[in-house]
Amino acid sequence: MNQPILPIDENLLIATRREKLAAIRQQGVAFPNDFKPAHRAAALSGEHGDKDNETLEPLNVSVSVAGRMMLKRVMGKASFASLQDATGRIQLYVSRDGIGEEAYAAFKHYDLGDILGAEGTLFKTKTGELSVKVTTLRLLTKSLRPLPGEFQGMADQEQKYRQRYVDLITDEDARKRFAARSRAISSIRQYMVDNGFMEVETPMLHPIPGGANAKPFVTHHNALDQDMFLRIAPELYLKRLIVGGFERVFEINRSFRNEGISVRHNPEFTMMEFYAAFWNHHDLMDFTENVLRHAAREATGSATLTYGGKPVDLEPAFTRLTVRDSLVAHAGLTAAEADDTEVLRARLKKSGEEAPAHWKLPELQFGLFEAVVEEQLWNPTFIIDYPVEVSPLARASDTNPAITERFELFITGREYANGFSELNDAEDQAARFQSQAANKEAGDEEAMYYDADFIRALEYGMPPTGGCGIGLDRLMMLVTDSPSIRDVILFPSLRKEG
Numbered sequence: 001m002n003q004p005i006l007p008i009d010e011n012l013l014i015a016t017r018r019e020k021l022a023a024i025r026q027q028g029v030a031f032p033n034d035f036k037p038a039h040r041a042a043a044l045s046g047e048h049g050d051k052d053n054e055t056l057e058p059l060n061v062s063v064s065v066a067g068r069m070m071l072k073r074v075m076g077k078a079s080f081a082s083l084q085d086a087t088g089r090i091q092l093y094v095s096r097d098g099i100g101e102e103a104y105a106a107f108k109h110y111d112l113g114d115i116l117g118a119e120g121t122l123f124k125t126k127t128g129e130l131s132v133k134v135t136t137l138r139l140l141t142k143s144l145r146p147l148p149g150e151f152q153g154m155a156d157q158e159q160k161y162r163q164r165y166v167d168l169i170t171d172e173d174a175r176k177r178f179a180a181r182s183r184a185i186s187s188i189r190q191y192m193v194d195n196g197f198m199e200v201e202t203p204m205l206h207p208i209p210g211g212a213n214a215k216p217f218v219t220h221h222n223a224l225d226q227d228m229f230l231r232i233a234p235e236l237y238l239k240r241l242i243v244g245g246f247e248r249v250f251e252i253n254r255s256f257r258n259e260g261i262s263v264r265h266n267p268e269f270t271m272m273e274f275y276a277a278f279w280n281h282h283d284l285m286d287f288t289e290n291v292l293r294h295a296a297r298e299a300t301g302s303a304t305l306t307y308g309g310k311p312v313d314l315e316p317a318f319t320r321l322t323v324r325d326s327l328v329a330h331a332g333l334t335a336a337e338a339d340d341t342e343v344l345r346a347r348l349k350k351s352g353e354e355a356p357a358h359w360k361l362p363e364l365q366f367g368l369f370e371a372v373v374e375e376q377l378w379n380p381t382f383i384i385d386y387p388v389e390v391s392p393l394a395r396a397s398d399t400n401p402a403i404t405e406r407f408e409l410f411i412t413g414r415e416y417a418n419g420f421s422e423l424n425d426a427e428d429q430a431a432r433f434q435s436q437a438a439n440k441e442a443g444d445e446e447a448m449y450y451d452a453d454f455i456r457a458l459e460y461g462m463p464p465t466g467g468c469g470i471g472l473d474r475l476m477m478l479v480t481d482s483p484s485i486r487d488v489i490l491f492p493s494l495r496k497e498g
Contacts, residue, residue, distance in 0.1 A: 038063065067115065091132070420468075
């Protein structure tokens with residue numbers, strides 16, 4: 001009869017490790033800080049991995065490595081361990097003859113997760129694995145908690161988000177994902193500089209929230225005795241710099257919106273905004289395409305990606321559709337129906353959306369686009385010609401004052417970028433701020449405040465300018481094929497434990 005497998009008591013394992021640490025403390029320094037590894041696992045593999053043992057061992061290559069012990073096989077007088085550093089893993093061959101009886105006896109009591117330093121020479125095992133024949137082995141950090149694989153694995157996906165440090169230790173895919181994120185963002189930063197943009201930093205704490213329609217986080221500055229707001233966008237400060245004479249500026253940093261959490265929304269998120277004098281929305285679209293292609297190539301080696309098992313190709317020119325034309329292309333309307341307010345109202349109602357009575361044609365078209373079309377835009381598509389009513393900072397079209405020179409970029413049914421020819425008419429901007437303020441008075445928590453200083457800046461004169469914001473977290477979801485924004489944010493926002 002099979003005996004039931006009893007669950008391992010994690011608290012007992014921790015208590016045992018604490019006893020080991022107490023014994024180590026009695027012997028001297030428990031957490032030494034004098035070991036300096038000279039080599040990394042990936043570099044050693046790259047330099048020596050293709051050599052056979054007959055070639056390698058006579059070279060007597062001396063190495064020193066350090067990392068976390070992830071595997072351990074004790075076999076009498078000789079044992080194997082796998083050491084993991086930031087670049088990968090390398091195997092240790094630990095023997096009583098190699099490090100001495102006392103050190104070998106201590107090694108037998110080391111636990112998975114302990115951080116070790118090892119010195120020795122390289123050789124290949126009979127199975128061809130590059131290994132270090134250890135002559136010196138030291139315990140550098142005693143791990144008090146067992147790694148998940150030792151007893152049950154991480155309980156669920158939320159645990160991976162909550163304990164990202166354990167996720168990174170145990171999941172190579174997670175480490176690769178965040179390394180790809182780092183490469184992509186670094187490449188974007190360099191691409192901007194190479195194209196004449198100056199990187200700047202603007203305030204995180206705003207006396208007046210602005211730059212987007214969103215609900216802000218509110219805090220209080222004690223010394224100034226005034227409420228402050230975590231920024232919802234850096235836009236208005238970046239445009240002040242254009243007024244000041246910096247003709248191309250960009251910022252990669254956090255923005256904050258006191259809104260819901262979902263697979264594509266985190267209250268704290270990374271965005272790049274960039275502004276260029278004498279550019280319009282067409283220039284911005286061309287440049288945004290190139291930024292995304294460049295980031296994908298640097299992160300993955302190709303701009304031809306796969307997301308959720310479906311291909312996404314960033315190489316061809318991105319499609320460009322007006323809001324109206326998108327309804328014909330993706331909502332099954334004829335050109336005449338797309339211009340018929342009654343048809344649009346009926347279709348919105350059928351889609352479960354009730355159109356407010358004051359909505360005119362452009363708003364109805366935009367409302368149906370959001371309800372029906374947006375989620376269908378899998379391949380890269382710029383949607384252009386947005387209504388003035390939903391674009392309070394964008395420049396109105398010279399040929400049709402009801403729409404703005406604005407675009408949004410959609411890929412995989414999600415918005416990735418938002419840009420427009422900037423409104424540089426101070427009087428027009430003031431009027432739009434007043435309209436937004438009226439909406440706020442009427443109860444719209446996401447409407448913008450009236451920013452008198454920004455109006456004053458525009459009154460000094462801002463050159464014709466184009467500006468765009470790119471959601472970098474969503475872009476990282478795309479290039480790493482991640483289903484949730486939490487997968488690409490090291491420490492996403494979560495409900496407090498307990």
